[in-house]
Amino acid sequence: MFKILEKQVFSPIIKQFVIEAPKVAKSCRAGQFVILRIHEEGERIPLTIADFDREKGTITIVFQEVGKTTTQLGQMEAGDYIRDFVGPLGEPSHIKKFDHPVVVVGGGVGIAPVHPIARELKRAGNHVIGIIGARSGDLLFWEDKMREACTELLVTTDDGSYVRKGFVTDVLKEVIEDKGKENIAQVLAIGPQPMMRAVCNLTKEYGIETVVSLNAIMVDGTGMCGCCRVSVGGTTKFVCVDGPEFNGHEVDWHELSRRSAIFRPEEQKAMEYHNCECGSGCGGAK
Amino acid sequence: MSDVKKPKKEIKPKKNPMPAQDPVARAKNFNEVALGYSKEAVIDEAKRCLQCKKEPCRQGCPVEVDIPAFIRLAAEGDFAGAIAKIKEKNALPAVCGRVCPQENQCEKYCTLGKKHEPVAIGRIERFCADWELATGVKIPEVAPPTGKKVAVIGSGPAGLTCAADLAKLGHKVTVFEALHVAGGVLMYGIPEFRLPKAVVQAEVENLKKLGVDIQVNSVVGKFTTVDALMEEEGFEAVFIGTGAGLPYFMNIPGENACGVYSANEFLTRTNLMKAYMFPNWDTPIKLGRKVAVLGGGNVAMDAARTALRLGAEESWIVYRRSRDELPARKEEVEHAEEEGVKFAFLTSPVEILSNEDGWVTGMKCIKYELGEPDASGRRRPVPIEGSEYLMEVDTVVVAIGQGPNPLVPRTTKGLELTKKGTIVADPETGATSKPGVFAGGDVVTGAATVILAMGAGRTAAKAIHEYLSNK
Ligand SMILES: Cc1cc2nc3c(=O)[nH]c(=O)nc-3n(C[C@H](O)[C@H](O)[C@H](O)COP(=O)(O)OP(=O)(O)OC[C@H]3O[C@@H](n4cnc5c(N)ncnc54)[C@H](O)[C@@H]3O)c2cc1C
Numbered sequence A: 001m002f003k004i005l006e007k008q009v010f011s012p013i014i015k016q017f018v019i020e021a022p023k024v025a026k027s028c029r030a031g032q033f034v035i036l037r038i039h040e041e042g043e044r045i046p047l048t049i050a051d052f053d054r055e056k057g058t059i060t061i062v063f064q065e066v067g068k069t070t071t072q073l074g075q076m077e078a079g080d081y082i083r084d085f086v087g088p089l090g091e092p093s094h095i096k097k098f099d100h101p102v103v104v105v106g107g108g109v110g111i112a113p114v115h116p117i118a119r120e121l122k123r124a125g126n127h128v129i130g131i132i133g134a135r136s137g138d139l140l141f142w143e144d145k146m147r148e149a150c151t152e153l154l155v156t157t158d159d160g161s162y163v164r165k166g167f168v169t170d171v172l173k174e175v176i177e178d179k180g181k182e183n184i185a186q187v188l189a190i191g192p193q194p195m196m197r198a199v200c201n202l203t204k205e206y207g208i209e210t211v212v213s214l215n216a217i218m219v220d221g222t223g224m225c226g227c228c229r230v231s232v233g234g235t236t237k238f239v240c241v242d243g244p245e246f247n248g249h250e251v252d253w254h255e256l257s258r259r260s261a262i263f264r265p266e267e268q269k270a271m272e273y274h275n276c277e278c279g280s281g282c283g284g285a286k
Numbered sequence B: 001m002s003d004v005k006k007p008k009k010e011i012k013p014k015k016n017p018m019p020a021q022d023p024v025a026r027a028k029n030f031n032e033v034a035l036g037y038s039k040e041a042v043i044d045e046a047k048r049c050l051q052c053k054k055e056p057c058r059q060g061c062p063v064e065v066d067i068p069a070f071i072r073l074a075a076e077g078d079f080a081g082a083i084a085k086i087k088e089k090n091a092l093p094a095v096c097g098r099v100c101p102q103e104n105q106c107e108k109y110c111t112l113g114k115k116h117e118p119v120a121i122g123r124i125e126r127f128c129a130d131w132e133l134a135t136g137v138k139i140p141e142v143a144p145p146t147g148k149k150v151a152v153i154g155s156g157p158a159g160l161t162c163a164a165d166l167a168k169l170g171h172k173v174t175v176f177e178a179l180h181v182a183g184g185v186l187m188y189g190i191p192e193f194r195l196p197k198a199v200v201q202a203e204v205e206n207l208k209k210l211g212v213d214i215q216v217n218s219v220v221g222k223f224t225t226v227d228a229l230m231e232e233e234g235f236e237a238v239f240i241g242t243g244a245g246l247p248y249f250m251n252i253p254g255e256n257a258c259g260v261y262s263a264n265e266f267l268t269r270t271n272l273m274k275a276y277m278f279p280n281w282d283t284p285i286k287l288g289r290k291v292a293v294l295g296g297g298n299v300a301m302d303a304a305r306t307a308l309r310l311g312a313e314e315s316w317i318v319y320r321r322s323r324d325e326l327p328a329r330k331e332e333v334e335h336a337e338e339e340g341v342k343f344a345f346l347t348s349p350v351e352i353l354s355n356e357d358g359w360v361t362g363m364k365c366i367k368y369e370l371g372e373p374d375a376s377g378r379r380r381p382v383p384i385e386g387s388e389y390l391m392e393v394d395t396v397v398v399a400i401g402q403g404p405n406p407l408v409p410r411t412t413k414g415l416e417l418t419k420k421g422t423i424v425a426d427p428e429t430g431a432t433s434k435p436g437v438f439a440g441g442d443v444v445t446g447a448a449t450v451i452l453a454m455g456a457g458r459t460a461a462k463a464i465h466e467y468l469s470n471k
């Protein structure tokens, strides 16, 4: 059992937990993730390690409520216990010193996983340009943490309710034009699939190497089931063990988005079941 | 007792039948199919045994259970004696009695089998083990603590057995398991209707009573490594029993379409995550009306039978060779047929087709014929040119085999591997190329059987004990 030590609510649907998990905290590195299961009947869901404290033995996760499990997770409070919590999983980010500045892009809840990578890149001596964005200002979080993790930070909102109006790709384009494409060593983007895909389309035009972190559907997270497979550069990879980071220009986005939708009707059913207020203890009570 | 010694008695030609759930009813539920013998039936069956001097059956058992002796005790109604005899060699009899391919092992060599049906050794073994589980397992005595720490990686039959034997010898054993429950394939692979999970968990509980610390949610190669366990955590020996959990795919076009599962994913969702109870349990599984399972082993039979239970209208085994070469246990093939699983022999897909949404619509298949025998002695399937045809299916389960998961091998310094990625280990001891590190089960042999994994765990435990004693 893994104790929730702290809970922070960033918005009605975006929440942060600090969880006691010394084994994971001891060895995790930027870019890796955990898989958790709330209770005995629960599903195993992957969440990125957004921060960690080796001394205290804690892991920070930030998640967006998009379906049954994340909603149920969001209803938990500090002091509650999560049944299973396994990690660190996946390969860590490839951190090195680049000759030119690097750009990290975090969209929506993707800001959280970008954070430790940005921090490590800066620690390795890089000039890190951060771009973070959200649908609206109230969905934006960790601006301060990101400002600290990056050398310079640019913020945008889709609806213009905070700082400026525009997608992260708009800002990225301005940065590339401004600095010159030869002066950007790499772009790293994490966020919803359409956003990562849009970033890749843009950087492909400029020929800038781009790394993305894929959120395929997973079960075990150890390479045992193949559920998370994606085509990258024409070969099949398992996101959980070969990734989650890949060269974004080689990812078959079409296939990934289709595979992500496999269980959509079931996900809706699970949500309805969860929200049922019939009072018989059918699902909502769990 | 005198009545079992006389060989002149009248021999019943057939095994006592195994009571089983009705095929029509059971094809829709996940309850165990084979219900187990009654006390009367097991004694009657045990009395069929001729008590042959040469004990041919015993040579057929990979771990040389003293079969005539335990059957004699069972015939006398001394089930406590019988199970004790079995457990001298087999640590997991309730499991092996259910899933061993007896027709290729002990029962294959039974003298009765020359003219009649062999003695139902597996069924008698299962009865004795279930009898013990029901009446309460005696926890064996544990030797005084040796103060030595051993790490066991993986909690399949190899790891569980190795851990139990070492604990009995007084060593402090910690088992690290990647998943959230212990049991390996016994929990995530073999379905409930063939091996109830309560049986497996009873074995796991017994292990805990021996003082073994089982740490689930612990992926070695990720949160720690074999080297760190030995150098930093004070483990003096390590046993690697991580199995063969990496699914192979066909590498044909279309395999990443929606509706194509590896058998591991299909069975894990169902058995471990209980998708058949969705939405009471959260993990979903989805299948269409017509399911094709590629392969012919136990894994394929399990997947095909599971598909029926999940509501598929048709469930097909698509196999490259013919019926005679099916590697699955005979009983599973029979059960599958009774339940309505259909077979397409001498057939293999060359491409998986899908619609504009990416969902499977069919497979382009090719027919095979049997040619000359290959190295394994089985006749090699040769494709028939121009025999391509379309098989309409909407779900495909790939069950063509598994290899070892590379997580541990890749992160352990100085561990010699074969080209296939299995760990090189001495069959007599389980010792690997790295001092203090032993291995056994599917990670050494490639996908094999429960009894071989159990035996390898036991062999390694003995060798680890010697290694620690001489250290
Ligand atoms: C490596 C990785 C890291 C991730 N990190 C984060 C993170 O830091 N914060 C965050 O909010 N989300 C993260 N996700 C996504 C998160 O796992 C899903 O949002 C979550 O599983 C949804 O579960 P649900 O029951 O609430 O929703 P559901 O209703 O089940 O599904 C909603 C959506 O989530 C996706 N999804 C469903 N089940 C899974 C599953 N088992 N594995 C992966 N995706 C699934 C589906 O494609 C669907 O579009 C990550 C995913 C991956 C693969």
Ligand SMILES: Cc1cc2nc3c(=O)[nH]c(=O)nc-3n(C[C@H](O)[C@H](O)[C@H](O)COP(=O)(O)OP(=O)(O)OC[C@H]3O[C@@H](n4cnc5c(N)ncnc54)[C@H](O)[C@@H]3O)c2cc1C
Pocket (backbone or CB within 6 Å): B099, B100, B101, B153, B154, B155, B156, B157, B158, B159, B176, B177, B178, B179, B182, B183, B184, B185, B186, B189, B190, B191, B218, B219, B220, B221, B241, B242, B243, B244, B245, B267, B298, B299, B302, B329, B405, B407, B408, B440, B441, B442, B443, B447, B448, B449, B450, B451, B453
């Ligand atoms: C569907 C199916 C049906 C089968 N039917 C039969 C049958 O009828 N009869 C029969 O005799 N055999 C059968 N087998 C084969 C049999 O189950 C295996 O040969 C046997 O389980 C191998 O045992 P093992 O202990 O070597 O490995 P496994 O049972 O595979 O256990 C290995 C364990 O190690 C864990 N692990 C892996 N990597 C790590 C890591 N890095 N860190 C920590 N833990 C890790 C895994 O999660 C797993 O729990 C079947 C197999 C399958 C898949």
Ligand code: SF4
Pocket (backbone or CB within 6 Å): B060, B061, B062, B063, B064, B065, B067, B090, B096, B097, B100, B102, B105, B106, B107, B121, B122, B125, B451
């Ligand atoms: S362990 Fe398997 S092979 Fe050995 S006697 Fe029992 S059923 Fe037969």
Ligand code: FES
Pocket (backbone or CB within 6 Å): A217, A218, A219, A220, A221, A222, A223, A224, A225, A226, A227, A228, A229, A238, A239, A240, A241
């Ligand atoms: S999640 Fe099972 S192999 Fe990646």
